[in-house]
Every structure is written in C-alpha cells, then in structure tokens.
Amino acid sequence: MAIHPTAIVDAGAQIDSSVEVGPYAVIGPHVRIGAGTTVGPHTVIEGHTTIGRDNRIFQFVCLGAINQDKKYAGEPCELVIGDRNTIREFSTYHIGTVQGGGVTRLGNDNWMMAYTHLAHDCVVGDHTIFANNAQIAGHVVVEDWVILGAYTCVHQFVRLGAHGMTAMGSVLLADQPPFVMSEGHPAGARSMNYEGLRRRGFSPARIGAVKAMHKALYREGLTLEQARERIAALAQATPEAADDVQRMLGFLAGVNPQRGIVR
Numbered sequence: 633m634a635i636h637p638t639a640i641v642d643a644g645a646q647i648d649s650s651v652e653v654g655p656y657a658v659i660g661p662h663v664r665i666g667a668g669t670t671v672g673p674h675t676v677i678e679g680h681t682t683i684g685r686d687n688r689i690f691q692f693v694c695l696g697a698i699n700q701d702k703k704y705a706g707e708p709c710e711l712v713i714g715d716r717n718t719i720r721e722f723s724t725y726h727i728g729t730v731q732g733g734g735v736t737r738l739g740n741d742n743w744m745m746a747y748t749h750l751a752h753d754c755v756v757g758d759h760t761i762f763a764n765n766a767q768i769a770g771h772v773v774v775e776d777w778v779i780l781g782a783y784t785c786v787h788q789f790v791r792l793g794a795h796g797m798t799a800m801g802s803v804l805l806a807d808q809p810p811f812v813m814s815e816g817h818p819a820g821a822r823s824m825n826y827e828g829l830r831r832r833g834f835s836p837a838r839i840g841a842v843k844a845m846h847k848a849l850y851r852e853g854l855t856l857e858q859a860r861e862r863i864a865a866l867a868q869a870t871p872e873a874a875d876d877v878q879r880m881l882g883f884l885a886g887v888n889p890q891r892g893i894v895r
C-alpha cells in the first residue's frame with residue numbers, strides 16, 4: 633500500500649493493497665476501502681464506513697462521522713460508498729441512524745464537488761452530480777442522473793426523481809418528480825430536463841412522452857390523482873416510453889400528501 637508515513641491508519645482497517653493514502657490522513661478501525669481508491673491529504677475516514685473501488689477522495693474530506701441527529705445514541709450505523717465516485721474537497725458524509733435504517737448510501741459514478749454534504753440515512757443513486765455546496769438533509773433520496781446546482785439545499789425526507797435538475801441556490805421543500813427542472817426559494821418546477829435526456833440517448837418519442845407528463849402535472853390544472861391517470865395512458869400511446877411512464881407513476885405513488893411535489 634502507498635500509505636504516506638504521516639498518515640494514521642488503524643491496524644483494524646481493511647484496505648486493499650492498491651489503495652493510496654496521502655499525508656496526514658486518518659483512517660479508523662472499522663473502515664474498509666476497495667482497490668484503486670485514492671485518499672487525499674488530511675482526509676478523515678471513521679466509523680463503520682465501506683468504500684468501493686476506484687474512488688478519488690480529495691484532501692480535507694470527512695467521511696463516516698457520527699450523524700447530527702440528537703436522537704443518536706452511539707449505535708453502530710454505517711456509511712456505504714460505491715465505486716468510481718469523485719469526492720472533492722471539504723465534503724462531509726455522515727453515518728445513518730437506527731430510525732432511518734442505519735445506512736447512509738452513495739452509489740456509483742457520482743461527481744461530488746467541494747463542500748457537498750450527505751446527512752444521515754440519505755440514499756444517492758448513480759451518475760449524479762452535486763455542484764459546489766449542494767447540501768441534503770437527513771432521509772433524502774436522490775435517484776440516478778440527478779444534477780444539483782451549486783448551493784442547492786434539500787429539506788429532510790424530500791425525494792428527487794431520476795434525471796431531474798435544480799438551479800443554483802434552489803431550496804427544495806417538496807418532492808421533485810423525475811425529469812423535472814426546478815429553481816427558486818422555495819423551488820418551483822420550471823420545465824423538464826430535455827437537454828439532459830437527449831444527451832443520455834432518449835429518443836424523440838420518449839422525450840415527447842416526458843413533455844406530455846410535464847403538461848399533465850403542471851399545465852392543465854389537474855389534481856395529482858388526475859395527472860397520474862393522464863400519465864398512465866401514455867404507456868399505451870407511446871409504448872417506447874412505458875418504462876419512463878412507470879418511473880413517474882412509481883414516484884408519484886410515494887408522494888407524501890402533506891409535502892406534495894414542487895409546483
């Protein structure tokens with residue numbers, strides 16, 4: 633292992649022989665790090681933290697610290713990070729709580745810029761981008777391919793559906809359905825992420841179905857239940873978009889009526 637002599641690595645840590653650890657890093661006894669990962673100078677990795685393969689962790693990152701939930705009483709909760717993530721300077725990701733399932737989870741191939749924060753029990757999928765200072769509170773779910781603009785703040789228990797995007801400085805107090813672009817304080821829906829979908833290979837027919845979903849949710853004055861019925865009909869009208877329709881319907885089925893969706 634390429635461990636700098638000034639780094640402090642507990643003998644109980646399980647670290648692959650190919651891992652690189654920079655100067656003055658601190659790694660605790662319950663940490664596991666997979667092959668090809670690099671740990672930058674002055675990084676602290678503690679708690680029951682598992683990190684996968686080929687991650688790039690930059691200097692001054694803090695991973696696996698105890699959460700900031702006042703109910704936490706020292707239970708052995710976890711932080712689990714997948715493969716091929718880039719985690720930039722001063723990011724802080726905390727372990728979960730027993731009330732939230734015990735695990736904070738970051739998936740694969742995520743691009744996490746400086747000062748990002750994952751609070752306890754958050755679940756972040758794959759291929760997301762968190763721009764500088766994007767912060768998510770406890771129990772937040774961020775699905776695949778979501779982009780959070782710089783200084784985005786997400787309230788606890790909020791969900792962001794796949795392929796969505798937020799503008800810089802957005803404050804999300806309600807669920808953001810798949811494909812939606814939002815902005816504001818509090819955030820409101822502005823459009824769908826059509827350009828992002830094109831870049832990911834969505835066909836014109838699928839993008840057309842997403843436009844129809846946007847119209848049903850935001851342009852026709854329908855209740856959420858009426859919009860769901862209108863969206864469900866799109867699966868027959870555009871079979872190519874059936875999976876996209878099911879993604880939207882599945883997300884809307886889980887919306888808390890008290891919180892609602894961004895409007």
